[in-house]
Structures are given as C-alpha cells and as structure tokens.
Amino acid sequence: MLLLRKAIISNSKRFKTNWIQPEGYDTGIKVYNCVTRTKVPLVVANKSCVTMYTCGPTVYDSAHIVRVTDNMTLIVKFIKKLFDEKFAYKSEDGSVYFDVSQYENYGKLQKIGENTLEVNTGGIKNSPADFALWKAAKPNxxxxxxxxxxxxxxxxIECSALAGNIIGSSVDIHAGGIDLRFPHHENEEAQSCTFFSKPQWVNYWLHTGHLHLRDSVKMSKSLKNTISIQDMLKTVNPVVFRVACLLSHYRSNIEYSSxxxxxxxxxxxxxxxxTDDCNSFLKGQLQSTIDNKSLIESLSETMTAVDNALQDDxxxxxxxxxIHHLMTVTNKMLHTPSTNSNYLNHSVYVTAVMNFVLEIFKVFGVDVLSKQINDKEVNDYSDIIDVLIKFRQNVRQLGISERNENALKLCDETRDELRNLGVYIKDHGKISSWSR
Ligand SMILES: [Zn+2]
Incomplete structure (x- = not known):
C-alpha cells in the first residue's frame, strides 16, 4: 500500500495544492472550510449572484428534483472527455474508472488513511482508490x-456533470450532508478539476449535520428509522420545521423529536x-411605559449581534x-402600564423593533404573518371587531367602577366566545386590546 501511495504521487501530472482563496467579492462572512479545517473569508465571484449546488439527501424518495435520467447524454459526454484525455480507463468488465494517480490533490477534503484506500479492492481497478465513472450493465x-x-x-459523476453544466468551471459553494464529504465530494472535486483543467473547482464545500431520531443514530432507509417528508408534513407545518432547523447550527446534528x-x-x-402586542401599542390600545433610549440601544446591540452571528459561519x-432577548426587553416595557394621564408616548422605536424582528425571520424564509402559519383564515372584519371591543371595554370599565359582577361576567363571556372565533382579547387594567 505504501508503494502504491508513492506510485500515485510520483506519477502525478496534475496539480498539487491546498485550498486557494478565490478572487472576487469578500462577503465579510467567515465559513468553515473542510480543506483548511478553519473558518475562512467567503469570497464569491460576483457581488450580486452566488453560485451554489447542493447534493440531494440520499433518501430514495420524492425529495429529489434534479433527475439524473434526464441528463444521461451530458454525463456520458463528461466521462468521454476524461477517457479521451486518458484520465480514465476501461476495466475488464466494461466499467470506466477515474485514474486517481492522475490527480495529485486526492484527499483534499478529507485526509485519507491507508485503510480508506483499501476499501473496494475488486481486482479490476488499477488502484483501490480509483472510482467508477461508468458501471457496466448487470443482468436485471x-x-x-x-x-x-x-x-x-x-x-x-452525476453531480459533477450537472453542476458543471449548469454553473461551469468554478462554483462558489457546493453543499451537502457531512456523509457526502468522502468519497462523494472528494471524487466530484477530483474529476471536475481534471475535466476543467483547474486546481480548484469548488471554492467552498459546506456540509450540514445529520438529522437524528431521538435515541437513534442517523436517519437512514437501511436502518428503517426514517420519517418520510410527506408523513412529517401531515402533522408539522413546514415553516415550523424551518424554525426547528434554525435552532441548531447547520453543521450540528439535529435530534428530531416532538x-x-x-x-x-x-x-x-x-x-x-x-407583534400583536406591538400593534396594540401602536394603535393606542396598549398604553405602556417605553424607555426610548434604552430600547434603541437594545435594538442597535441586537442588530450588531445578529450581523456578527450570521457572519460567523x-x-x-x-x-x-x-432576537429573543430583544423581544423580552421590549415586552417588559410594553407591559409596564403608563402612569401618564395625558398618554401620548407613541414610540417609533417599537415599530423599528417589530419590523427588525419580522425582517430577520423573512430573511430565513419565515413570514411570521403569513397565512401559511396563521392557517385559521379569518375574514377581515377589523373595523367591526374594533367597535365590539370598544363597547366591551366601556361596559367592563363601568362594571369595575360600579362593582357590578354581572356586567363583568358578560364581558368574560364575550371574551371567551370571541376566542372561539379566533379573536383574542387581552385586558390590561381598564384597557383592552385584541389580536387574531
Ligand atoms: Zn452529489
């Protein structure tokens, strides 16, 4: 095996390099790079457009949208070029293998031990590390x-041919699950660098952690511990699942559970x-004590923290x-009743905080106010509800000042009935607000 490794290195005609930081637009973001094993600056070719290819999960299910069978001509052409230029060879059984000895940078993504190279020694390959580009037909x-x-x-070869055809000879980001780093991505990089005669095809390989079932190892069809996407969506709103993913770092494993x-x-x-409480405040239904100076400071600190966190991989x-901390600070102010009888303390900063929170989640593809989340569709009778709430509030104030328990009981009943219709009333002292 040692001799084999030496032979690979001495026969190399290609590039020997580590990671090359690309030229282009520095996004200010740092990402984990599996080649250098450090966080490095994310520099993309174009400021206005990032090219990214993601391998589908190996789930043998309807999650796949790019069909390999629709692109067979393209794939065969890709292999033929490697074969014609003698980077690939045909074995006795009619399969075509990539000749790893022609590519010195093999093991760039994952350091390869001799044990790894010993896998799949079938006898028909020139070297154990060589991998199939085309597999000869087998019966049935x-x-x-x-x-x-x-x-x-x-x-x-499927991903190299598809990504190479669509994106070209240089890809900003190529992503996939961590289990795809070796051998799949290693082999993709090897054959694509060779195909395009470049020392680096993909500038950034990003790998996500696995989804685990609680008390289980990775979800895998062979282990029969998978939940199909269709089954999950029967009970879980897709937006909720998206938020669940955001709760973990993309490189971490996620434990899927109720x-x-x-x-x-x-x-x-x-x-x-x-946002309901912010809107109640902005409509004057909620009269709160807002410390503007402190609120704008919190907002500014949160904006910086969010920016730094996103730039950090x-x-x-x-x-x-x-965001949770900012909402806690703001909520505390919103729920501290104003003692000012001439209440006119409408703070523009509450609007700024609310918009910031909504905007950040929109960046993540989560529209908090969308109907997809608020699936109980209610007709927009806001004006009528406003009149009803105001009437109830007046009756309630009368009930409180005259200590009329029957009047207060009627107010409670109205509140409960409206709740069943999806309209939620909150009483704040003598004032009431509502939301859907
Ligand atoms: Zn792939």
Missing part, C-alpha cells in the same frame, strides 16, 4: 447505451404574540437567542 438492472457500452453512471417541534412552535407563537441559534 437498468442500463443505458453509451460510447463505452451498456451501463449506468457512477454515483459521483419536543423540538414544540419548541419551534413556541418560538413562532412568541414572535406572533410580540451562519450561526443561526445565536441569532434566535439575540
């Missing part, structure tokens, strides 16, 4: 005719309640934590 398996004879593409979904739902309803859990 689907196959396509090609220049090399009947067969089907190797697993790795607790996780419950937490995500709580985060969403917390924001919804918060997209640290979404810190973003959620920072």
């Amino acid at each position: 398996e689907p196959y396509w005719d090609s220049f090399f004879g009947p067969g089907r593409p190797g697993w790795h 607790d996780l979904i419950f937490t995500a739902e709580k985060v969403l309803s917390g924001i919804k309640n918060f 997209f640290n979404t859990p810190v973003v959620i934590e920072s």
Whole structure:
C-alpha cells in the first residue's frame, strides 16, 4: 500500500495544492472550510449572484428534483472527455474508472488513511482508490447505451456533470450532508478539476449535520428509522420545521423529536404574540411605559449581534437567542402600564423593533404573518371587531367602577366566545386590546 501511495504521487501530472482563496467579492462572512479545517473569508465571484449546488439527501424518495435520467447524454459526454484525455480507463468488465494517480490533490477534503484506500479492492481497478465513472450493465438492472457500452453512471459523476453544466468551471459553494464529504465530494472535486483543467473547482464545500431520531443514530432507509417528508408534513407545518432547523447550527446534528417541534412552535407563537402586542401599542390600545433610549440601544446591540452571528459561519441559534432577548426587553416595557394621564408616548422605536424582528425571520424564509402559519383564515372584519371591543371595554370599565359582577361576567363571556372565533382579547387594567 505504501508503494502504491508513492506510485500515485510520483506519477502525478496534475496539480498539487491546498485550498486557494478565490478572487472576487469578500462577503465579510467567515465559513468553515473542510480543506483548511478553519473558518475562512467567503469570497464569491460576483457581488450580486452566488453560485451554489447542493447534493440531494440520499433518501430514495420524492425529495429529489434534479433527475439524473434526464441528463444521461451530458454525463456520458463528461466521462468521454476524461477517457479521451486518458484520465480514465476501461476495466475488464466494461466499467470506466477515474485514474486517481492522475490527480495529485486526492484527499483534499478529507485526509485519507491507508485503510480508506483499501476499501473496494475488486481486482479490476488499477488502484483501490480509483472510482467508477461508468458501471457496466448487470443482468436485471437498468442500463443505458453509451460510447463505452451498456451501463449506468457512477454515483459521483452525476453531480459533477450537472453542476458543471449548469454553473461551469468554478462554483462558489457546493453543499451537502457531512456523509457526502468522502468519497462523494472528494471524487466530484477530483474529476471536475481534471475535466476543467483547474486546481480548484469548488471554492467552498459546506456540509450540514445529520438529522437524528431521538435515541437513534442517523436517519437512514437501511436502518428503517426514517420519517418520510410527506408523513412529517401531515402533522408539522413546514415553516415550523424551518424554525426547528434554525435552532441548531447547520453543521450540528439535529435530534428530531416532538419536543423540538414544540419548541419551534413556541418560538413562532412568541414572535406572533410580540407583534400583536406591538400593534396594540401602536394603535393606542396598549398604553405602556417605553424607555426610548434604552430600547434603541437594545435594538442597535441586537442588530450588531445578529450581523456578527450570521457572519460567523451562519450561526443561526445565536441569532434566535439575540432576537429573543430583544423581544423580552421590549415586552417588559410594553407591559409596564403608563402612569401618564395625558398618554401620548407613541414610540417609533417599537415599530423599528417589530419590523427588525419580522425582517430577520423573512430573511430565513419565515413570514411570521403569513397565512401559511396563521392557517385559521379569518375574514377581515377589523373595523367591526374594533367597535365590539370598544363597547366591551366601556361596559367592563363601568362594571369595575360600579362593582357590578354581572356586567363583568358578560364581558368574560364575550371574551371567551370571541376566542372561539379566533379573536383574542387581552385586558390590561381598564384597557383592552385584541389580536387574531
Ligand atoms: Zn452529489
């Protein structure tokens, strides 16, 4: 094996390099780079457009949208170029293998031990590290005719051909699950660098953690511990699942459980309640003591914290934590009743805080006020509800001042009935506000 490794290195005609920081627009973001094993500046080719290719999960299910079978001609052309330029060879059984000895940078993404190279020594390859570009047809398996004879593409060539065709000879970001780093992405990089005659095809490889079931290892079809996307969506709102993903860093594993979904739902309803209270305040229904100086300071600090967290390898859990802190500070002020009888303390900063919170979640694809989340569709009878709430508030104030328990009981009944219709009344001392 040692001799083999030496042979690979001495025979190399290609590039020997580590990671090359690309030229272009520095986004100010730092991302984890599996080649350098450090966080590095994210520099993209164009300021206004990032090219990104993501491998689908290996779930053998309807999550896939890019069909390999629709792109067979493209894939065969890709292999033929490697074959014609002698970076690939045909084995005895009619399969075509990539010749790893022609590519010196093999093991760039994941340091390869000799044990790894010993895998798949079938005897028909020149070297154990060589991988299939085209697999010769076997009985009872689907196959396509090609220049090399009947067969089907190797697993790795599919993504190289598709991404190379769509994006080209340089890709800003290529993503996928951490299990795809080796051998899939390693092989993609090797064959694409060779195809395009470049020392680096993908500038940034980003890998996500796995989704685990509680008390289980990675979800995998072979382990029969998967939940299909369709089944999950029967009970979980997709926006809630998106929030659940934001609660963990993208490189971390996620433990999927009802607790996780419950937490995500709580985060969403917390924001919804918060915006309701902000709107009640802005409509003058909620008369609060707002410390403008302190609020604008909190908003400014949160904006900086969110910016820093996103620039630090997209640290979404810190973003959620920072937003939660800002909402807690603001909520405390909103729920401190004003003692000023000539109440005119409408703070523009409450609007600024609310808009910031909503905007950040919109960036993550979560529109807190969308009907997708608020699935109980209510007709917009706001004006009528306003009149009703005002009437109830007057009756209630009368009930309080005259200590009339019957009047107060009627107010409670109206509140409960409206709740059943999706209209929520909150009493704040003698004042009432409402939300949907
Ligand atoms: Zn792929």
